[in-house]
Each structure stands twice: as C-alpha cells, then as structure tokens.
Amino acid sequence: MKPQSRLDGLRLLFGGEPQKPAPGDFSPGARHLHETQKLTKKDLLAAAERHAEHRKKKTWLKRRWAVLIGVQLLFVISYRLDVQLVEGSLTGSRFLGFHLIDLNAALQLMLAHKHLIVNLFIGTATIGLVWAVLGGRTFCSWVCPYHLLAEWAERLHLFLASKKLVKDHPLHRGLRTGLWAVFALLAYGTGYTVYETISPTGILSRALIYGPGVALGWVASLLAFEVLYSRRAFCRYLCPIGMTYGVVGTFSAVKVTYDLAKCQHELECRKVCLVPHVLDHVMKGRATKEHLDVGADCTRCGRCLDVCPTGALTFTVTGLSRRPKETPR
C-alpha cells in the first residue's frame, strides 16, 4: 500500500503505524519542495507571532460546537416542545418523517437480531450515504455529544499534565479494531446489542432527551479515566462507532487537505489532533505529494485548521474545491 494514500489511511484507522515513505514514493513537485524549502529563524519567529493571533479566532471550533450543540437541541426541542422535527435519539430518528439510523447501532442490531426490515434499511442506507459524502468520522466531532464532553475533559487532562499531576498513557490503537470485532461477535453470539449498553453516545443522547439516569455515572467514569489516565481514551482507542464511521468515510468528498508548499512544519496541528497519526506527513520531509488528503481516521474537527496560521490545512470538497495540480518539474 502506498504510504499516505487513501487506502493507507484505512490501515492507520485499523491501528497501523504511519510508514516513512521510500525515496521513490515522492512526486517530483514534492521532492523539489522538500529540497528547496528552507526556513530561517526569522521565519519561525514570525510564524510564532502569527500563531498567537490566529489561535484566538477558533473559527472552526465555534462552528463545530454550534453544530454539535444545535443537533442535540433539535432533538430535545422536537420532543419537549412537541414540534416533531427530529423524533427519536442519535441511535435512530426520523427527520421530518424520514428514517435515519446510526450505522453502528444498526450493525449491532442486525448481527443480534439477524433480520432486517425495510424502514431500518432505508434509515441505515440514508445515514451511510450522508456520512460517506460528509466524511465518516465527521459524525464524531460534529454530532456525538460525548465528543464535546471529552474535549472538555481533555483540557482538564492537559492542564493537570502541565502541572505534572497526571500523565498520559497512550494505548495501542489496534485496540479499537479488536473491540469492534469483539462487540460484533458478542452481538451475533448473544443476540443482544451488547455495545449499546455502554455506548456513551446513546446514553448521553437519551439522557438529554428523556432525562438523566444512573447511566450518566458510567459516562462520568469514562471521562474521569480520560482526565486521570489516558488522554481522549474512548474516542481514540475504544469506540466502535468511530471505527464504523471511519471506514464509511475512507473515500468521502469532504476532507482536510494538506498543502506542502504552505507548511512550515511546526507540528502544532499534531499537538491538538485527536488522531495525530493521520498528520504524519506534516513532518519535515514526509509528504510524498504537494497536496495530500488527510486519512480516514480524521474526524474533520478542524482543530488543526484553527492552529495552522499558514493555511497549509484546509477543508476541501471533491468536485467543488479548486485543487491545484501537482507542479510538473
């Protein structure tokens, strides 16, 4: 598999480590840039100043939080005020009467129940199509309510870590692939949707709409685990929903695109990224092409865009965004 290709992104999603490209993997344009790009100390100092300015804007963070909170509010208001706009919760709903079914919940259900009815099929296919276009894990950062809580927990974790009170314990990313398989097998074998029992996504969505319960204790302990032991552990290493959506988004139209010519290789983007392995190519000398789409595990959260002052990372939409051709050299 060619490093930094879309298919290679799938390998990283399953837990593989990024590979250093071989000399023959580089496009002529990328090689030229790697050879000629030289940053002086002055450039870097100027960049640092721009960083401070740029970071304050938080453009994508604001947009994303607005969407995420907006989606939850739509569900809550629809039910509480009985406007019937989006009925149900995140696992399954009806938007203006049209069925929408969460892909991972549908998968668990089909494996457990071994029977598929038309409405379920319609809902699953619709959601599958939507996220295949919008970028699978876009669901994670733009819709999943646990993601928002986990972001706040992450801030606390980083603060405590800076005071040397806690330490991050990175786990092996292959764990999520393993758990995905285990929960699929459990659903098939036991006939129960076992993962739904502990899914913080489902629990939080229902708690917001139908009222809180004991289940929130489980969500709180997950957050505590992330604060005290392992940064963003659930979204990074555990959640099978993220895995399912990641696969769906492998070839999606909406993605973050990297522009080698604009990159100063400061690696600030990797520090804020939930899945830094998808940004392996921002390191000096790694990018094999002048423009690279960020891999399947990317949640399209835009935090990297918010910290990158040079515009080396942007959202692009296949077929809509003007994409410069690789410079022939």
Add this chain to the structure above:
Amino acid sequence: MSTPEGPPAGAAPAAPAPKSATDTRARDARRRFLQTAAVGAGVVGLSLLGLAPVLTRNKERLRPPGALEEHDFLAACIKCGQCVQVCPVSALHPADLLDGFGVGAPFIEPRKQACDFSCDVAQCILACPTGALTYHRPPFLPTREGSRLPAPPVLLAKEKEPEPTLNFGERMGVARLARPEACLSVQGQGVTGPARGPRFDGKKRWAETDRWTPVDVASHAYSLERCDLCVRECPIRGAISIEDVVGKDGVSKKTPVVHDACVGCGVCEMMCPAEPAAIVIDAREAWEGA
C-alpha cells in the same frame, strides 16, 4: 514551537522522551501492551455485566404493544425512544443502565400510567423503525404458546368504526386478580370520587366525553355502589367481566374474571382503587385458560 521531529503520535507533551536504548523501548512497548489489554478486557467485562439484569429483574418488564418475545425484542430494539415520544399518555419510559442490555428499551409501569390506547392505533408500533414493535410478527420469529391473541383486539372506543381492531397479534401480558380479598367488588364496596385519589397523576381517555384527548384520572370522579372499574374502564372488548364466583367459603361473590381477549395493557391495574392494586398485569404472561 516543537522540535522538528516531534514526539510519537499520542504521546503526552509532559512525558520524558525515552532514551533510545532498545531495552527501554521494549519495556515501554510491553507496558503499553499490558495497559491496552487491561483496558480492553475491562470494557468488554463491564459491558457483559449487562447480562445480569436481563436474566433477573427485566423479566417483569411490561413492554409496549406489539413487542417481540423478550430476547428478540432486546435484539431488535435500537433504543432510540421514538415509541416513547409518540405515546399520548407518556406510558413508555426508556430503561436506565440498571436494566443492563435492556438500557434504553421502552417499558410500561401500569400502576403509574397504563397504556390506554388513547392513540387508537398503537402509535408506538407505527413509530418503531426496526420492527421490535410490530403488528405482524414474522412467522420465523418465535411466539410462545398462549401469547397469541385469539383475534385482533377490538378497541371499544372505535367499536363502531369500519376498522375497530388494534391489529396486533400478541398480548403484552395478562391481568390477574392477585388479591381478591382486597377487591372492592368482591367485598361489595363502592367507589366515590376519583379512582386513585386526587393526587394521582396518571392519564386516561374517556372516549364518550372527549374522543381524542386523555385527561387526568384524578379529574374523573365516580359514584358507584359497587366497584366495577376494571371492567368499566377496560379499553378492549370482552377482555374482562364481573361474574358470580363461588369463593372458598361457599358464598357467591361478584368477582372480576379475565378472558383471553385481555392484551395486558394495564388499565385495570392503574384504575384499581385498592392499595396496592387487587388486579395486576403479569408482564409477558401467556394465556393459560380460564
């Protein structure tokens, strides 16, 4: 500003970079493997705890009309709560985590709020996107003997309409006179005022007064010489009647008798003025004959 060759993916900024010595790296890898395995095993183990309630207390859960057999129901339910949202009397609640694998699945507490079919059609079945609640159970899914109704239940509120039935085929449970000694009818006692007192907050539809709007049970006062609320308020035709039954003492008493048209909706249990209720629903119970 970071070093040109940044830290490995996911590493904490505070973590000291390991000396490149091979044994340190191997030790770290081993440690990470163990931590990963422990976390994975912990998550799977905790999720499997959800089996315990399914095997014990959940058996008493009264599910909405049209629900598949319990195991199939929990497999097919996507825990979205659309059934909960459409119920006009809010009889359905999504279960909490203490229900284990049943978390998020709807259930009814009939004593607090029964399913009185004031929606006319079992809206929850219409709302269900997965077929966990269904009018017509597919033939390949199991159905216990006696849970199949003899005929589609006729809703008294629409008895005179072209389609008077509720159109689902399996009962939710069966009503049972659990405490005949507390039954007001058996005792020959009457009812004055609201069935469950002025503070009871359940709702019910009285179709003869308002065809479409359920009202507070507390707002409906009775003046009966002999209680017959379980029969009077039963929404289903021919599900229950008061008969002269000769008791153990050899004396004939006016006693509620449940028939096989009973769907197990729980209105009799909700309306029973005795405390605790003399008549109760046995959830998931099959019909075993009169």
